[in-house]
Amino acid sequence: MTTQHARLDDAALDQLFLGARTHNAWLDAPVADEVLQQLYALTRMAPTSANSQPGRIxxxxxxxxxxxxxxxLSPGNLDKTMSAPVTAIIAFDTEFYEKLPELFPARDMKSGIASRPAEVREKMAYMNSxxxxxxxxxxxxALGLDCGPMAGFDNAKVDAAFFPDGKWKSxxxxxxxxxxxxxLHPRNPRLDFDEACRIA
Structure with a gap:
């Protein structure tokens, strides 16, 4: 028997998508460690290839x-990052395949992935993270927090400061x-369906 999920109400869609914005200025309100733990508990449910879960935070x-x-940090990202209550480094484990016997017990995925060239494994980890x-x-x-995702930083410096063993990469x-x-500034435009999509 299949189950058809109920549509989220407009308030939920607004919180997750339509009203949500990328923030650069922050209120002086801390984020509790317990909330960060809840955040990871939801994040880990993301689909990944062979349930590999290479993302590290x-x-x-x-x-x-x-x-x-x-x-x-680049100069343009310095002040907003220093004033943010938390900055999450979304990283990936270059040796993510070591966890596959635990994460994908149905069959041996570790051997096949471990034998691939390092650049192929890293691309897989990067895409899934x-x-x-x-x-x-x-x-x-969904937990009531705002986000400001960004590049504009030196990956090598982040990796040297936080991942000196070289196993994880930002x-x-x-x-x-x-x-x-x-x-907040006014929201910038988004592409319309016909500009960005095709139904084949």
């Missing part, structure tokens, strides 16, 4: 950790907290 929250992140990062944004919004950053809506 570092929640940069303490003043000491923020100082370690600071030299890697990007998908997990998208889920992270939606999960954060993908992108997400500032996290309660955004200051008073400092």
């Amino acid at each position: 570092v929640f940069v929250k303490s003043p000491e950790a923020k100082e370690r992140l600071k030299p890697a 990007s998908l997990q990062g998208g889920y992270f944004i939606l999960a954060a919004r 993908n992108f950053l997400i500032n996290l907290g309660h955004g200051d809506a008073a400092k």
